[in-house]
Amino acid sequence: MFSLAALAANTGWKEWQYYDDLGRFMLMAIPVVFLYGICIGSFLNVVIIRLPRGESLIKRSSHCMTCGAKIRFIDLIPVFSWLMLRGKCHNCGEKISARYPIVESLNGLLYVACFLVFGVSVYTFLMCLFTSLLICIAFIDWDTMDMYLPMLFAIGLLAIPAHFVTYLHIPDRLIGGVIISVPFFLIGEISGAYIKKKTGEKVRGIELGDTILMGCAGLLLGWKAMIPATVIGIFLAVIFGLIIKKVTGESKFAFGPYLCAGLLLGAMFGEELTDWYIHNYVAQFLTTDETIHHYTSMLMLLR
Structure with a gap:
């Protein structure tokens, strides 16, 4: 069973302190990465909806797709605004698609996954961009059958x-x-x-x-x-x-x-x-006695 005491005894105080500090950093960084991800996810929703319609991504402010009312700043908070509004427009009361918080949450969770897998690096940033592009491509293709x-x-x-x-x-x-x-x-x-x-x-x-x-x-x-x-x-x-x-x-x-x-x-x-x-199947297959004998026989025939 894992324990901090066992880790300290086996690795030494300095190494244990390193892992302890790393764990604290990860715990503090994960919420920040998630919040950053859902904020980017909010913009992805704009891209997914407007791009197929030929609308500008930046010229017009966010608005209700039914009544056209401008969305208030307080209603633009990713995920939480949708929950507070109970999935309805504050102006006309029309239902707002659950896709909005889904895309935002998905982007946030995938950013956290990239951070956990790749650590703190430039490559992590590139993988986050890759993730966001894939989300846009996937949802637009789902809606329009086009990329x-x-x-x-x-x-x-x-x-x-x-x-x-x-x-x-x-x-x-x-x-x-x-x-x-x-x-x-x-x-x-x-x-x-x-x-x-x-x-x-x-x-x-x-x-x-x-x-x-x-x-x-x-x-x-x-x-x-x-x-x-x-x-x-x-x-x-x-x-x-x-x-x-x-x-x-x-x-x-x-x-x-x-x-x-x-x-x-x-x-x-x-x-x-x-x-x-490759290690467990391909390499073992290529190094078996039968396989070596088979290829040796083929080489002898070719000669």
Whole structure:
């Protein structure tokens, strides 16, 4: 059982004091990071709603989508204002979507997750930006079945500063950029040609937006993170796709939100999952006597 006394006895006073100070810092920093995250999340709501409508993100102040009344400053406090107003507009009483506090809370929680996983670093800041971009991409794609190229390319641009603050090499990023996007592109082209031939509709099995998303994310995260990210994203898409089809009868749904969820998990734990798989399965398979004998026999035949 963990105890501070045992830690102090095993590590020495100075090391114990370091861990104690680190724990105190983390406890103080987490609420600050969360509050910062929900404030940014409030702006993400503006982006998610206004961008598809072609509205300015900064010119017009926040207003009720039903009556158009300007939202008071006190009602702009992320999450808490929605709770205090009981999810209703102070002017017309119309219900305010629960998506607002959900997006704000989600962004705040993911910022905390980035802070806990990556610590205090420039890369943590970049991952927070990555997280916010993915939230916008996911919700906009859910609403409109479309993605905005500037957001996708912004993810790719994050790879430039990330290159100088991480150990990931350029070849790893380049492989990450093509390892998923190229198969996605080929699947989209082949499925699109097949569907057009059968039905006459111009529909792709995997849209170009999804392909570009995975390519840009691969440049940022590298190939080791992209493999589990893609597996998780496809798994989620299959599960929820079946549920959506059973409930609504619709077979077409947005693929982007599930890819974004996979990318978030891949960014945090993907490299470790890939290394674990390679170490426990691939490496052991390649070093077994049967495998060595098999490849030795093949080389002898080639000679």
